[in-house]
Amino acid sequence: MDSEQKYSLQEFEKRLKNNDFPFEGITESGSAQFKFLKPSCYAGTAIHAGNRIRQELRDAVAVDPLDQYREEDPGTEKFIQHFPIQIIALDSRFEYDLNRSSDRAVYLTPDMAWGLTVWNCPLTAAEINTSLAKHHEFHRLMDMVTDFLVQQNNRAFIFDVHSYCYQREQRAPWYVDNKPVINLGTEAINQAIFGRSIKIFLDRLKEISVDGRLISVRENDVFKGGYLARRLCARNHDQLAVFAIEFKKIFMDEWSGEFYPAIFNDLVEKFSQAVSVFTNELESKPEK
Numbered sequence: 001m002d003s004e005q006k007y008s009l010q011e012f013e014k015r016l017k018n019n020d021f022p023f024e025g026i027t028e029s030g031s032a033q034f035k036f037l038k039p040s041c042y043a044g045t046a047i048h049a050g051n052r053i054r055q056e057l058r059d060a061v062a063v064d065p066l067d068q069y070r071e072e073d074p075g076t077e078k079f080i081q082h083f084p085i086q087i088i089a090l091d092s093r094f095e096y097d098l099n100r101s102s103d104r105a106v107y108l109t110p111d112m113a114w115g116l117t118v119w120n121c122p123l124t125a126a127e128i129n130t131s132l133a134k135h136h137e138f139h140r141l142m143d144m145v146t147d148f149l150v151q152q153n154n155r156a157f158i159f160d161v162h163s164y165c166y167q168r169e170q171r172a173p174w175y176v177d178n179k180p181v182i183n184l185g186t187e188a189i190n191q192a193i194f195g196r197s198i199k200i201f202l203d204r205l206k207e208i209s210v211d212g213r214l215i216s217v218r219e220n221d222v223f224k225g226g227y228l229a230r231r232l233c234a235r236n237h238d239q240l241a242v243f244a245i246e247f248k249k250i251f252m253d254e255w256s257g258e259f260y261p262a263i264f265n266d267l268v269e270k271f272s273q274a275v276s277v278f279t280n281e282l283e284s285k286p287e288k
Contacts, residue, residue, distance in 0.1 A: 003033065009140055016148045026090070031134040032141060035086040042157040042279055043087065043145055044080025047098040047138075047228060048073035050090040057095065057127060062120035063113070068094050069257050071114060073163040076247070078268050080161055083275075087145060089138060094118055096131040098138055099162075099226035105135050139231070146232050150239040155282075157197070158240065159275065160229055163247040164222060167254045174250035181215035182208070182271075185225030185244030188233040194241040200281055201243065204274040210250070210266050222246060247271075 005025035007015075015023050015036070024035040051072060053061055077088045089098055094113070096105045106128050107113040149156035166179045174181065182205050186198050198219070205217045225244035232242050251264035 003035075006030075009137065009144070012141065013144050016144060027137055027141060029134050029137050030090055031138040033086075033088045033090055034141070036084075037086075038084045039152055040084035041149065041153040041155065041282070042083070042159065043085035043149060044083035044159045044161060045087045045089075045142070045228070046073065046076040046080055046161050047087075047089045048093050048162055049075070049077040049088055050092055052091045053095045054091070054130075057123075060119050060121055060123065060127075061094070063094060063116050063118045066255070066257060067116055068092065070165060070254050071116075073161075074257075075251070075259070075264060076161045076163055078264075079245075079247070079271055080159065081268075082272055083159070085145065085149075087142065091134065096135045098135060099228050101227055102132050102135055106131050139228075142228070142232060143235070146236055146240055150236050154239070155194070155197075156236075156240050157279075157282075158232065158242045160225075160242050160244045161247070162223075162245065163249050165254050166248050171255075174248060175213050177248075179216075179248055180218040180221055181210070181248045181250060182217045183222045183246040183248075184217065184219050185223045185229060185246065186241075187220055187224035188230045188244075189225075189241045190233070190237050193238055197241060197282065198243075201274075201278050204278045205271075208267075208270040208274060210263060210270065 003024050006028050007025045008028045019039065021039060022037045026033050051069070051074070072093060080086050094107060097107070098105070104112065106123070107118045108123070110117050146156070146158065166174070166177055184202060184205065189198065191198070202217060202219060208215050223244060223246045225242065229242040229244040233240060247267065251267060252259045
């Protein structure tokens with residue numbers, strides 16, 4: 001397989017319809033990398049993992065690289081690296097934010113970007129439209145992915161993986177700070193149909209320990225799910241659950257960008273195990 005092969009959305013859709021697996025590549029405009037290793041009832045996304053800002057915009061960027069890095073979700077693609085279906089965004093949320101609707105996707109003013117000034121001069125309409133075209137391409141890709149999942153399965157799941165900053169107020173150790181290590185956003189999900197699945201997954205997450213400590217797990221606490229989860233669940237309300245997962249950045253120093261590999265790798269491995277147990281349970285006792 002060629003991970004650098006470009007696919008138009010039409011070519012991508014044709015591969016899906018023909019069940020032509022495995023295949024991987026990137027979208028035509030480069031908004032995302034994807035891997036379809038085998039058909040499945042679930043997929044993983046890392047829509048804020050990317051750090052790129054396209055060349056023609058770089059001179060206009062005002063945001064400090066460390067501020068940019070802190071507000072992105074570095075490393076989140078690793079949490080889905082063993083998933084049978086993986087969609088990874090390649091561009092920075094500071095170029096366009098895939099977890100916001102198109103009218104809010106480009107951070108034009110500081111109030112849209114945590115008080116940060118992103119651009120040192122106003123973007124032109126053409127520059128904004130190029131970014132929004134990539135935003136549109138990504139969401140069309142996700143429409144095709146979810147349509148495939150629900151057509152192949154009675155119930156389908158997307159694990160929408162993010163990370164969040166917790167040290168803005170104080171720089172306390174992660175196990176002292178009261179915010180959850182994993183927050184599961186489920187507000188957009190049809191609870192009547194997927195309530196049992198939500199409980200099972202929460203139970204599996206609550207079994208995770210990192211560095212010898214059981215982690216804290218909560219539902220709809222610091223986040224309830226963003227635009228991607230709301231949009232996809234609305235399109236397939238009775239057949240699709242999008243788990244909006246936020247990892248507390250216990251695996252890095254938010255302010256310097258330093259990674260803690262031991263903690264990161266441990267959390268990635270334990271999360272992968274929890275997903276594996278959860279999906280195996282679903283296959284043995286599927287939702288009715």
